[in-house]
Amino acid sequence: MRLDLIHISLEQQMLTGFNAGRLLCSYPVSTAKNGAGELNGSGCTPRGRHRVRARIGEGQPLGAVFIGRRPTGEVWSSELAEAQPQRDWILTRILWLCGEEVGVNRGADSDSQRRYIYLHGTGDDQLMGTPLSHGCVRLRNPDMLALFDMTPAGCPVIIE
Numbered sequence: 001m002r003l004d005l006i007h008i009s010l011e012q013q014m015l016t017g018f019n020a021g022r023l024l025c026s027y028p029v030s031t032a033k034n035g036a037g038e039l040n041g042s043g044c045t046p047r048g049r050h051r052v053r054a055r056i057g058e059g060q061p062l063g064a065v066f067i068g069r070r071p072t073g074e075v076w077s078s079e080l081a082e083a084q085p086q087r088d089w090i091l092t093r094i095l096w097l098c099g100e101e102v103g104v105n106r107g108a109d110s111d112s113q114r115r116y117i118y119l120h121g122t123g124d125d126q127l128m129g130t131p132l133s134h135g136c137v138r139l140r141n142p143d144m145l146a147l148f149d150m151t152p153a154g155c156p157v158i159i160e
Helices: 078-083 141-150
Strands: 005-009 014-019 022-028 048-056 064-067 070-075 090-099 118-122 137-140 156-159
Touching: 014 141, 022 137, 022 141, 090 141, 118 141, 137 141
Parallel strands: 005 156, 118 137
Antiparallel strands: 005 014, 014 022, 048 090, 048 156, 064 070, 064 090, 090 118
């Protein structure tokens, strides 16, 4: 079944997915360490109405590493993470968000799409339920894979 709405609670660090008002999934997430905010360069997670602009990574293995929305050919491992501790790991799949509210999360200095705000997988060593990201919404890799498979392009996403 396809999702027709994704809701992300910054306070609860939880993503819930719905179809026709019925709860289909619920996953712990990690949003921005810097909290909520819309400004470019803030490192914050933007609030408000968004939609999924693009689905990226279909067919890639669980833990596939992405840079610039392209797979690198690497697959995340604790050894790889230990060897490169400075990397912000974007793994498995990407749901790229586009803001829907002009002046809030679309346009000028607050554009979620131009800020490259994603829902994406992260390393197994990263905590969920705790804000630690650089603005994106991180999920466990198996959760990201399941979410990706249920989420069509254009799906509404509300972050509050």
